[in-house]
Amino acid sequence: MGALGLLLLLGLLSGGSAVIHSLRYFVTGSSGLSSFPEFVAVGMVDEVQFVHYDSVSKRAVPKQAWMDQVNRDRPDYWERETGRYQGGQQVFKGNVETAKKRFNQTGGAHIVQRMSGCEWDDEDDTTDGYYQYAYDGEDFIAFDLKTLTWVAPVRQAVPTKLRWDQNRAGNQYRKNYYTKECVDWLKKHLAYGKSTLQRTERPQVSLLQRTPSSPVVCHATGFYPDRVVVFWRRDGQELHEQVDPGEVLPNHDGTFQVSVDLDLTAVPQEDWGRYECVVQLKGIEDIPTPLDPALIRTNGGKSHLLVFILVGVAVAAVVVAAAVVGVFVYQKRNGSSDSCSENTQGQNPAPEAQPLTTDCLTFPRSLSALSACVSLGLK
Known part of the structure; x- marks a missing residue:
């Protein structure tokens, strides 16, 4: 699966004492796959799944007992997460159709995948982030945090790249979010699940x-x-x-x-x-x-x-x-239940993608909010 697949396999340390922790979100919109839901979203911290949503259950549910701490902090957390995923479900349904048009396809089984998240080295405190799409198992477009530009490995993604490159404010915000605020949420989840995620068991x-x-x-x-x-x-x-x-x-x-x-x-x-x-x-x-x-x-x-x-x-x-994970690659982040006043229907990666609203540029206070506010559409 190219770079997307490689990122999913990252995780080996080189024998030293440092550990690179990760917070990753995967979302997949699909069509023509009778064996899988049309939409699946998964959140993982250090490769441990902690949240799941799909278009069959239409509910965001915790996958780890330690996520109850989030619910105690914010009683409406899961209701608001569910609402956000339901909005993303409609967006990715449009994403699949947009991608099919780009590749001149009509029928058949197709998927649009997104992976985003961040990493934190607990020894030298360095961070990294990523935000990228794939279509039918191949890299489609990815955000380069160093240059604040989008990389389009296939010609069908060029219209999306040209449009998204113009959104300089949004790109700068995305870089700051995935290298800073996302890391804060990663550390928070490590604290929530400390007894599980930070344990050591001898082989x-x-x-x-x-x-x-x-x-x-x-x-x-x-x-x-x-x-x-x-x-x-x-x-x-x-x-x-x-x-x-x-x-x-x-x-x-x-x-x-x-x-x-x-x-x-x-x-x-x-x-x-x-x-x-x-x-x-x-x-x-x-x-x-x-x-x-x-x-x-x-x-x-x-x-x-x-x-x-x-x-x-x-x-x-x-x-x-x-x-x-391959047939469901992700869209939404975790964090608090805070949201911003953004219509998630505009998250299609192509030339007609809706721009970020002012509230979304100034107000997102969680990974969930960022997913709703900063996610772009393929249209």
Whole structure:
């Protein structure tokens, strides 16, 4: 999915103590997909979903118990969030039709996706933000916070770029919001969900091998957060060849797992002692596991089979989740229930997009308000 897909996969830290926290919102408007709602919005903090809305339920609902703190602060929070998502639902229905016209399409299944949000490095306090659209799984247009201009990777997005580039005040506001106020909301959500989001759970590490000729798999599971580094090394030096790293996958209990394969085809068993798998996770000491044949679980052991079954279940869950996030990419932010006097019907990315109102330029006090006020339309 290009840059949009890459951003969704960001999250690995490089073995140090810093953690890059993220607040992301995904919205998808679709047509011709009978298996999915026409509109889905999802909010995630540090890759943990905390809010969900779709066009079937027509309700914004919390996905984490710690979001009750928001409701205590603002009793009408979910009602106002629901109203804002319902407005966005109509906007994205128009977005899909606009995009189809741009690409000279009539029938078939099509989706318009948006991802926006911010990141914060808790060590050096640097921030970053992003706001971008995709159409049918390919990058369509994205905002460059450094130049305050829009990048159009396809010619069908050029009319949108030309129009949005002229809105200098809105672009400056968007930069300030996603690098400052969005970060404030990110920190607030980290505080709301501190016991969950800022916990550290130590991984269990196993060495697995299906057959004597198969690669040896270093499997770490049960860890949190997902920002883990797992690698093989020989004689104390990290290996970049012979290894095949896997993706970090979710477990059913909210923890994560990951596997890294080591190809030992050309390595005599007497040299195995030179190898070890290392797991690095913030808040704990490195976990080295030597490549000892006595520690390897094979297909003959139930525990090994169970582990691989769990891996398969997690992979299946990720495939479903990827479809949901891919086929539902987001629109709206979280934060307080404050809103601004903006008609959300004007959020279509194309030449006729409605401009920001004065109230929206001066008044948004939350991520939700920004979503309603600053989101542009494809028209």
